[in-house]
Amino acid sequence: xxxxxxxxxxxxxxxxxxxxxxKYTEAFIKKQIEEFNLGKRHLANMMGEDPETFTQExxxxxxxxxxxxxxxxxxxxxxxxxxxxxxxxxxxxxWGEDGRPFHFLFYTGKQSYYALMHETYEKLLDxxxxxxxxxxxxxxxxxxxxxxxxxxxxxxIELEEMLLEKLSDDDYSRFIQLLQKLVTLPCCDITxxxxxxxxxxxxxxxxxxxxxxxxxxxxGVAFSTGEGTRKTARATAVVYDNGTGKITVNGIDVxxxxxxxxxxEQLLFPFQFxxxxxxxxxxxxxxxxxxxxxxxxIRLASAKALRSFVTEKEVEFMRQAGLLTYDPRVKERKxxxxxxxxxxxxxxxx
Amino acid sequence: xxxxxxxxxxxxxxxxxxxxxxxxxxxxARVHLGHKKGCRHRFMxxxxxxxxxxxxxxxxxxxxxxxxxxxxxxxxxxxxxxxxLFISRKRQFCHLVESTARECGEYAxxxxxxxxxxxxxxIQFGSGVRLxxxxxxxxxxxxxxxxxxxxRDAAKMNIPTVGVVDTNCNPxxxxxxxxxxxxxxxxxxxxxxxxxxxxxxxxDKRRQNEAFDELR
Numbered sequence: 365x366x367x368x369x370x371x372x373x374x375x376x377x378x379x380x381x382x383x384x385x386x387k388y389t390e391a392f393i394k395k396q397i398e399e400f401n402l403g404k405r406h407l408a409n410m411m412g413e414d415p416e417t418f419t420q421e422x423x424x425x426x427x428x429x430x431x432x433x434x435x436x437x438x439x440x441x442x443x444x445x446x447x448x449x450x451x452x453x454x455x456x457x458x459w460g461e462d463g464r465p466f467h468f469l470f471y472t473g474k475q476s477y478y479a480l481m482h483e484t485y486e487k488l489l490d491x492x493x494x495x496x497x498x499x500x501x502x503x504x505x506x507x508x509x510x511x512x513x514x515x516x517x518x519x520x521i522e523l524e525e526m527l528l529e530k531l532s533d534d535d536y537s538r539f540i541q542l543l544q545k546l547v548t549l550p551c552c553d554i555t556x557x558x559x560x561x562x563x564x565x566x567x568x569x570x571x572x573x574x575x576x577x578x579x580x581x582x583x584g585v586a587f588s589t590g591e592g593t594r595k596t597a598r599a600t601a602v603v604y605d606n607g608t609g610k611i612t613v614n615g616i617d618v619x620x621x622x623x624x625x626x627x628x629e630q631l632l633f634p635f636q637f638x639x640x641x642x643x644x645x646x647x648x649x650x651x652x653x654x655x656x657x658x659x660x661x662i663r664l665a666s667a668k669a670l671r672s673f674v675t676e677k678e679v680e681f682m683r684q685a686g687l688l689t690y691d692p693r694v695k696e697r698k699x700x701x702x703x704x705x706x707x708x709x710x711x712x713x714x
Numbered sequence: 715x716x717x718x719x720x721x722x723x724x725x726x727x728x729x730x731x732x733x734x735x736x737x738x739x740x741x742x743a744r745v746h747l748g749h750k751k752g753c754r755h756r757f758m759x760x761x762x763x764x765x766x767x768x769x770x771x772x773x774x775x776x777x778x779x780x781x782x783x784x785x786x787x788x789x790x791x792x793x794x795x796x797x798x799l800f801i802s803r804k805r806q807f808c809h810l811v812e813s814t815a816r817e818c819g820e821y822a823x824x825x826x827x828x829x830x831x832x833x834x835x836x837i838q839f840g841s842g843v844r845l846x847x848x849x850x851x852x853x854x855x856x857x858x859x860x861x862x863x864x865x866r867d868a869a870k871m872n873i874p875t876v877g878v879v880d881t882n883c884n885p886x887x888x889x890x891x892x893x894x895x896x897x898x899x900x901x902x903x904x905x906x907x908x909x910x911x912x913x914x915x916x917x918d919k920r921r922q923n924e925a926f927d928e929l930r
Contacts, residue, residue, distance in 0.1 A: 463844030464797060468816045471799055471846065472823050473831065473838065482812050489809070 388451050396447040403444065420445070455528050476527035477535055484542050487558055491549050510547060510556075515563040517543060523562075575671045575679065578605075588672040592664025594691050597653025599661035603669040607645025609635075613662070614649055627659035634667040634687055638674060660691060718923055722793055729793075729915055731785040734908055737774055740781075743904040745894040746772045748881030758881050761893035770881045772893050784876045784890040785912045788848060791874075792820075792916035796847030799823055800909075801864055803856040807902045811852055814906040818913040821846065823864075827856070832867040851877030852905055853896040854888065861887075878905060 404423060408415040411426050423444055433441040458475075459465040469475045469482070498504075518526070520536045543562060546555060578586040586605040593599070611618040611631060622628050635641045646666060650658045667687040671679050682688055696705035703709055722728040740746065748754075748762065748770030763773035791798060798820040802811045808824040815822030823831075828838070835843050849868050854877045856862050861884050868875045869887045877888040878896045885891040895901040 458839070459842075459844065462795070464795075465821065465844075468819075468821050469812070469823070470839075471821050471831065472825050473828050474825075478825055482809065485809055486813075 390456070393447055393451060396451070400444070400447055407444070453528060474529055474531075474535070476529050477531060477539075480527065481539065481542065484539070484546065484558075487555050488542070488546050488549070491546070491552070491555060494552065495550065510559075514566055514568070516566050518562050518564065575676075578672050586673075588669045590665040590668030590670075592661045592666075592668060592690075594660035594664065595653050595657040595694055597650060597657040597661040599648055599650040599658065599665045601646055601648040601662055601665035601669050603666060603673070604645040604647070605643070605673065607643060609642040609644070611646045612648070622655070622659060624655065627655060630656075630659040630663045631666070633663060634670055634682070637682065637685060637687065638670060638678060640670075640673075644670075644673075663687070664690065715927075718927060719794060721923075722790060727782070727786060729786065729789040729912065729919065731789060731912055732782055734785065734911055735778075735781065735904075737778060739904065740774050740777060740894075743900040744898045745777060745901045745904065746774050747895045747898065748772050753882040755882050755884055757885055758879065758883065758893065761879075761885075762881060772881065772895070777892065777894050780890065780892045781894075781908070784892050785908060787874070787890055788850065788876060788909060789912045789916040791848045792913045793920045795920070797821060797844060798848045798850060798913065799846035800850050800852060801827075801862065802852035803827075803862060804853045804896070804902075805857075806899070807852065810902060810906055814910050818910055819917070820913060827863050829863070832864065832871050832873070845871060846873060849873060849875045849877075850909060851875060851888065852902060854879055854883045 404418055405415040407423060407426050408418040410430075411422075413422065427442055427444050431442040435441050458467065458470055465471070467475045467479065469478045472478050517540050520531060520533070523536060523539070524531055543559065547559065576588060578588055580586055581604075587602055589600060589602050591598075591600050613621040618628060618631065622631070632641065635644060648662050648665065650662055652658075653661065664687075667682060671682070671688070674682075679688075698705055701709075746763070748758075751765055751768045751770060754762070754770055761773055761776055763771045765771065788798065798815075798818070800811050800815045800820065800822040802808065802824050804824075811824050812822045830838055832845060835845055849864055851862060851865070854862055854865060859882070865875060865877070865887045874889045875887070876890040877883075877885075877892065878894050879885040879888065879891045880894070880896045883896075885893070894905075
């Protein structure tokens with residue numbers, strides 16, 4: 365018998381649940397479940413633990429211990445899971461002993477999908493009837509606005525999993541259009557529950573960047589910290605108020621640490637941009653990277669620290685100037701068949 | 715068991731379907747209204763009573779006879795526990811037809827007809843599938859105003875058909891045609907009501923007869 369190994373979601377998923385008649389009979393799955401339970405007890409005995417209270421996590425740990433594997437893909441390593449998780453859900457035989465199918469839309473081919481459309485359309489008709497009744501009784505129609513911003517509809521793959529049937533793109537888009545039409549009408553509680561089955565919450569991804577307030581040290585001088593990275597360099601900067609423009613890096617003065625003018629210009633850029641060149645003191649620590657990378661890291665860290673001292677408008681100006689953006693450029697890898705990342709070997713005509 | 719099945723066949727109208735409808739009901743439900751003269755199909759001419767202001771009027775006396783034969787036939791099929799499949803490609807009445815089928819305990823197909831549903835059933839559904847024993851067409855044309863593919867497929871697979879044929883339809887391959895309007899909502903609701911009542915009556919009769927047999 366052909367055993368389907370569980371594949372990752374990124375790989376083209378063959379919807380086994382929908383493709384034609386059963387590949388795994390019920391008897392086969394029952395036998396697999398019995399074998400699994402037996403194997404679980406053997407494994408518990410081997411590990412010296414109680415077979416009765418042997419959970420799935422214990423099984424995973426035991427397998428990882430007995431069969432260590434250096435493979436990168438977690439799904440490729442040896443695993444022992446319950447057969448219902450390995451063999452995907454199948455559709456059983458659709459008709460009874462006398463030959464009559466169970467579902468009233470069996471002869472359409474896509475029974476679950478069409479049943480879903482039928483049910484949704486019925487809900488639509490109910491809502492319309494409700495509205496008509498309310499207008500007949502001269503009551504104002506209910507106006508409830510559903511918050512559509514925080515939710516999304518199910519994707520095609522999720523719907524296929526729910527129905528255990530293959531859908532085409534047209535079918536899916538039709539269903540979504542019907543749902544959207546249902547949503548636009550002033551719906552009552554009944555339809556809310558029904559719609560919730562097909563919508564998912566989307567957590568707000570945009571997080572408003574919180575500018576930390578100023579902290580005050582022992583002498584009452586305001587300061588703030590910022591962190592920055594560039595290539596492999598990591599830097600933390602502490603910017604003090606009421607200063608003379610002194611900058612210390614890793615305990616060493618900036619002129620000694622960065623002999624090159626270009627690096628010191630990079631450090632001064634945020635202060636120059638905000639016209640606060642001689643007003644702040646800075647103490648920073650930096651590690652990793654090279655000369656230029658460390659300079660860039662400290663620049664980002666100091667810009668982040670300066671956000672606390674400055675109005676929101678100026679923060680926006682800084683952001684537009686590119687002072688607050690992390691520089692994602694890193695060294696590109698060398699490819700085989702080429703001399704470098706981009707440089708190709710010399711091309712000879714003959 | 716033999717007597718159970720052969721007894722209804724001896725009577726011409728065992729299930730008394732005549733009482734379910736009258737000429738006035740058909741007229742009130744506007745079953746006699748056909749399409750315009752230009753849409754007329756040649757084979758529908760015997761069923762047309764006349765033409766008024768370019769609109770064809772269907773002969774309701776003939777409709778009564780055909781409807782009685784068709785309802786009697788469906789009742790017999792339902793009595794012998796056959797599978798009945800309702801087909802209609804009219805989008806307005808799709809929901810109505812599906813709900814009627816569900817209430818009867820029978821099956822419906824009001825969606826796009828995939829080519830090999832009847833002829834290629836063993837590959838599409840799986841081996842051992844049972845095909846419908848009767849197809850009821852509540853509108854025998856599809857969305858492009860051509861005869862529905864299922865009429866031809868049923869004829870190929872030796873499945874009897876009952877169908878409501880309008881003035882622009884081809885009644886040839888349908889075993890029990892019912893000349894009548896298939897576009898008005900009132901007419902469709904009447905047909906659904908009639909088929910539902912006949913099927914439920916036939917099934918109840920069957921259950922009664924089986925209960926009687928068991929008691930003896």
